[in-house]
Amino acid sequence: MRPALTAREAGLMSCHVCGQLARHACGAHLRCPRCHAPLHLRKPASISTTWALIVASAILFVPANLLPMMTTSSLLGTQRDTLMSGVVFLWHSGSWPLAAVVFFASVVVPLLKILALAWLTASVQRRSRRRLMQRARLYRLVEFVGRWSMLDIYVITLLVALVNFRGIATIEAGPAAIAFGAVVVLTMFAAMSFDPRLIWDPLAGPDDLARHD
Amino acid sequence: MSLTLPAQTLACHECDLLQTEPALAPGQTARCVRCGAFLARNPPDSLDRTLALTLTAAILYVIANAWPLVGLEMQGRRVEVTLIGAVQALWSEGMTPVAALVFGTALLFPLLELAMILVVLIPLRLGRVSPRMAPFFRLVRSVQPWGMVEVFLLGMLVSLVKLSHMATVLLGPAFWAMAALILTVTLAGRAFDTRLLWQAPPAGAGA
Numbered sequence: 472m473r474p475a476l477t478a479r480e481a482g483l484m485s486c487h488v489c490g491q492l493a494r495h496a497c498g499a500h501l502r503c504p505r506c507h508a509p510l511h512l513r514k515p516a517s518i519s520t521t522w523a524l525i526v527a528s529a530i531l532f533v534p535a536n537l538l539p540m541m542t543t544s545s546l547l548g549t550q551r552d553t554l555m556s557g558v559v560f561l562w563h564s565g566s567w568p569l570a571a572v573v574f575f576a577s578v579v580v581p582l583l584k585i586l587a588l589a590w591l592t593a594s595v596q597r598r599s600r601r602r603l604m605q606r607a608r609l610y611r612l613v614e615f616v617g618r619w620s621m622l623d624i625y626v627i628t629l630l631v632a633l634v635n636f637r638g639i640a641t642i643e644a645g646p647a648a649i650a651f652g653a654v655v656v657l658t659m660f661a662a663m664s665f666d667p668r669l670i671w672d673p674l675a676g677p678d679d680l681a682r683h684d
Numbered sequence: 685m686s687l688t689l690p691a692q693t694l695a696c697h698e699c700d701l702l703q704t705e706p707a708l709a710p711g712q713t714a715r716c717v718r719c720g721a722f723l724a725r726n727p728p729d730s731l732d733r734t735l736a737l738t739l740t741a742a743i744l745y746v747i748a749n750a751w752p753l754v755g756l757e758m759q760g761r762r763v764e765v766t767l768i769g770a771v772q773a774l775w776s777e778g779m780t781p782v783a784a785l786v787f788g789t790a791l792l793f794p795l796l797e798l799a800m801i802l803v804v805l806i807p808l809r810l811g812r813v814s815p816r817m818a819p820f821f822r823l824v825r826s827v828q829p830w831g832m833v834e835v836f837l838l839g840m841l842v843s844l845v846k847l848s849h850m851a852t853v854l855l856g857p858a859f860w861a862m863a864a865l866i867l868t869v870t871l872a873g874r875a876f877d878t879r880l881l882w883q884a885p886p887a888g889a890g891a
Contacts (some may be wrong), residue, residue, distance in 0.1 A: 474701050475718065478695035483702070485695035488822050489882045492695060505882055506818040509698065560801070566845050573842060585784050607698065607719045621789060625839025628786050631777065632770035633756045633847060635763055640850070644779045652785045659829065671699040 476667075479648045480675055484512045514666040524661035528654045529585050535654050536578075539645035541627055547638060553647065554578065554623065576622040577651070584620075584658045587613050588665060598673040610667045617662055620655045624648065696721055730877040731809055736873035738801050744868060745798060747861035749791070754840060755854035756847060765858060767791055794831040794869075800824040801872070804881065821881055834866045 483492045486503035491519040493503060493510055501510040540634055541549040546580050552560065582632035585608055593607065627644050694705050698721035705714055706727035716723055727733070748767070755764035765773070765792060775783035801824055804817045810832045840862075 477700040479700055479703050479722045481702055485697065485700070487697065488825055489818075489878075490694055490697065491882070492693065493698075493739065506822065508818075508822055561842075561846065569842055569845050572838070603720065607721070611698075617750070617787075618829070621832050621834055621835045622839050622842065624782060624786060625790070625836045626840040626843045628770050628774050628782070629754065629765070629840055629843040630846065631779075632765040632773040633763055633843070635752065635773065636758055636761055636806060639759060639761075644774060644782060645776060648779060648782045652782050656785065664828070667719075671701070 477661075477671070477675055479512055479672075484510050486510055486678060489548075496624035513668060513672075517664055517666040517669060518592055518596055520664040521588060521661050524657050524664060525585055525588050525592065528581070528657040528661065531650045531657065532581060532585065533655045535581075535647050535651035538650065540623070540651070541630065541645050542643045543634070544641050551557075551645065554651070573622065573626070576619045580616050580620045581654050581658060584613050584662070585618055588658070588661050591670070593663060595669040595672075600673045603670060603674070606670050607667060610662075610665065612669070614662050617659050620658070621652075624652050624655065625658040694723065696723065724879055725874075725877060726862055727875045727877055730875055730880055731805065733875040734801070734872050735805050735809055737875060738798060738805065741865055741868040741872060742798050742802065742847050744861045744865040745795065747860045748865055751861070752856035752860040753858040753862065754844060756851045757854060758851040762854075764854070766858065789832045790836045793827050794833050796827050797824055797831050798869075800827070801876075808880065816882075821878075833862060833869070837862055837866060855875055 478492060482495050484495045484501075486491050486506060486508055488508040489503060491503050491505040493501060495512060502508065503510055526555045536554050538553070540554050540557060541552050541553065543550045558570050558578070560575045560623040561567075561573060591606055591610060594601075594640070627648050631644050632642050643652075692705050693702060695702050696716035696719060699716060699719040701716060701718045703717055705724060708714055708724065710726055710728040714723040715721065715724045750766070752764035752766050755762060755771075768787075771783050771787045771791070774786065800820045803820050804824070807813070807817060840859065847853060
């Protein structure tokens with residue numbers, strides 16, 4: 472029993488830019504009749520692209536956490552800080568709400584994003600019909616919070632530019648900044664390449680239109 | 685100029701369900717009946733309000749970039765940085781990928797987004813609708829997720845707290861302009877009814 476009809480079942484595809492519905496024709500590279508954006512039934516190669524980006528960001532998440540994020544040189548000597556030691560420093564210097572914000576934005580969000588996207592992609596691959604609503608909400612959350620991971624990149628940028636007192640104190644960015652920036656960009660691309668419509672597709676029953684193009 | 689747009693069939697962009705878009709009274713929002721995704725909004729006076737807010741944002745953007753954002757005073761010496769100055773400092777240190785990332789997300793993409801919205805909306809307000817503006821709007825959509833000025837502002841606050849124990853922290857005019865910029869861009873986004881772009885302009889709008 473089908474409770475409702477999707478655009479794909481009706482032989483239609485919707486333009487991802489302007490929402491115009493167009494008739495689906497097999498094998499043709501169609502463009503939207505209204506805004507001329509390329510039309511796809513589903514995002515092309517969604518599952519394999521998302522997996523590739525998830526794996527790449529999971530690998531880069533390791534050096535992002537282990538390598539030094541910044542080096543502080545002052546009269547008191549040189550100090551190397553990783554992501555976590557930066558959070559610990561904020562905590563001890565009395566600003567624990569800020570420490571919590573930085574910890575959340577730069578450790579919890581990227582990690583949860585990688586795990587959430589891996590779960591979403593795996594469940595879509597199994598054509599799971601369970602927890603549809605929860606997965607749809609989780610995807611929306613991942614898309615919404617992803618950008619806040621850039622926080623630490625901006626903090627480093629400003630620290631490097633501001634603490635530039637030759638002979639007294641200078642701050643330099645460390646290699647972890649590059650790895651961390653790459654993690655943020657790759658997880659954002661991963662979230663974009665995932666097609667949330669795949670979550671709901673199994674409801675349409677066993678179909679011969681399972682090609683994701 | 686608050687119009688009630690006609691009902692029509694559309695597919696949810698998140699779950700692909702076909703549904704009739706209800707006729708929306710000004711201020712109302714439509715959500716997908718199955719997955720709850722945002723479908724459309726009919727904000728009152730959409731075109732005029734979006735244009736006014738986007739023009740304000742463009743002015744604030746210039747101030748936020750031309751004046752120093754923050755400064756630091758330490759043992760009689762003073763350092764002030766602008767946004768582009770901070771990017772340059774990172775670049776000259778050999779952190780080119782990170783500098784490029786900051787340049788794109790905090791400076792270039794927000795600028796592109798503002799410029800493209802104006803390129804699309806000004807002709808629309810003047811009653812000149814042309815299919816040539818569709819690619820510009822597509823560009824707005826693809827650039828939008830990468831503009832992160834609000835995250836940059838929070839990053840600025842975090843770095844100032846980190847430095848407040850070792851030096852005197854100064855807030856520049858660009859800091860306040862950037863805070864106002866985030867507010868106006870958010871309001872402009874809420875006032876914008878994207879459906880206006882794809883429909884023939886109602887009689888009497890502009891022209």
